[in-house]
Amino acid sequence: MSGGHPDGRAIAGGRQQRLRSDPHPRVLTIAGSDSGGGAGIQADLKTCQELGVFGMTALTAVTAQNSLGVQAIFPLSVEAVETQLISVLDDMGADVVKTGMLLESAIIRIVAKTLEDRGIAQLVVDPVLYAKDGSALFRREAIESLKSELLPIASIVTPNIPEACELLELPADTIRTTADMIDAARSLLLLGPQYVLLKGGHLPGESSGSSGSSDAIDVLVGSPASGLHEHLLLRSPRIITRHTHGTGCTLASAIAAFLAQGHTVPAAAGKAKRFVTAAIAEAVPHGRGIGSLWHAAQRQMIE
Numbered sequence: 001m002s003g004g005h006p007d008g009r010a011i012a013g014g015r016q017q018r019l020r021s022d023p024h025p026r027v028l029t030i031a032g033s034d035s036g037g038g039a040g041i042q043a044d045l046k047t048c049q050e051l052g053v054f055g056m057t058a059l060t061a062v063t064a065q066n067s068l069g070v071q072a073i074f075p076l077s078v079e080a081v082e083t084q085l086i087s088v089l090d091d092m093g094a095d096v097v098k099t100g101m102l103l104e105s106a107i108i109r110i111v112a113k114t115l116e117d118r119g120i121a122q123l124v125v126d127p128v129l130y131a132k133d134g135s136a137l138f139r140r141e142a143i144e145s146l147k148s149e150l151l152p153i154a155s156i157v158t159p160n161i162p163e164a165c166e167l168l169e170l171p172a173d174t175i176r177t178t179a180d181m182i183d184a185a186r187s188l189l190l191l192g193p194q195y196v197l198l199k200g201g202h203l204p205g206e207s208s209g210s211s212g213s214s215d216a217i218d219v220l221v222g223s224p225a226s227g228l229h230e231h232l233l234l235r236s237p238r239i240i241t242r243h244t245h246g247t248g249c250t251l252a253s254a255i256a257a258f259l260a261q262g263h264t265v266p267a268a269a270g271k272a273k274r275f276v277t278a279a280i281a282e283a284v285p286h287g288r289g290i291g292s293l294w295h296a297a298q299r300q301m302i303e
């Protein structure tokens, strides 16, 4: 922990929860830029703004990306990432830090070290590995650092099903049902995070009754120390759309925003799920491929 905020708040907050009376809690997102505006840093900042928290950024890479896929990745240097982190954390501080596309192990290591040195309050790790078109957003050597350096200090990690399989070194088709998701989420807990939210967007969907419609189900599990002993299923109607670019980034940054406001991890995950569902329902079909979420949808749809 390095010093304090000018108004007396802890810079990175130790483990205490924010007071809800803070009108502008701070979220720092460490992620890649998506020129298409739907995922990455852009999705994170839109989410922060919509949820009334102050968003700050440390860029890891610039991607040339649109609804059709990822055309190019331009990584930033480790020094560039570290310098951004120090600039933000040593002056403005952060109540919650969220990571997205980290690309390579050298960046993961410097992120973990910088956050640990400053006693980060709460860390949301979205272990971004692939874009919606299947393009890799990481170097394979990064997986080991993700597991050994970042997951042990995470408050919550939010893999999708392919990412969970990569982290657990399982064949890609291993997780096929909600029961498989619960098992995988519990295995991921052994890597050290306090909570795992395994996202079910990639499952075909389970029926929600006589209507024959299906649900998008995410599984939340917690370590013994978290006090969450049973798994929780976060369930929403599955929206029939192909425009889902940015769902993972949006969900994780919404969790970060709700944590910054002082919610517990299970409450933040439930509220974030409602936020992302609303944003998918109003997705924007710009481009010829996979359109992006409309982050302002919650203005109409969430109480």
Ligand SMILES: Nc1ncnc2c1ncn2[C@@H]1O[C@H](COP(=O)(O)OP(=O)(O)OP(=O)(O)O)[C@@H](O)[C@H]1O
Residues within 6 Å of the ligand: 130, 131, 132, 159, 160, 161, 199, 200, 201, 202, 216, 217, 218, 236, 237, 238, 239, 240, 241, 244, 245, 246, 247, 248, 249, 251, 273, 276, 277, 280
């Ligand atoms: N069609 C859908 N309708 C409703 N919710 C969805 C749909 N698709 C995904 N979700 C939800 O969106 C959130 C993100 O899940 P998903 O598994 O899509 O993440 P992701 O794979 O990381 O995102 P991406 O594929 O964009 O990288 C989860 O809460 C998931 O249940």
Ligand SMILES: Cc1ncc(COP(=O)(O)O)c(N)n1
Residues within 6 Å of the ligand: 031, 032, 033, 034, 039, 040, 041, 063, 065, 100, 101, 128, 130, 131, 132, 137, 244, 245, 246, 247, 248, 249, 250
């Ligand atoms: C820069 C960047 N970061 C992350 C993602 C994954 O997006 P998502 O999982 O939210 O669709 C992406 N496509 N681009």
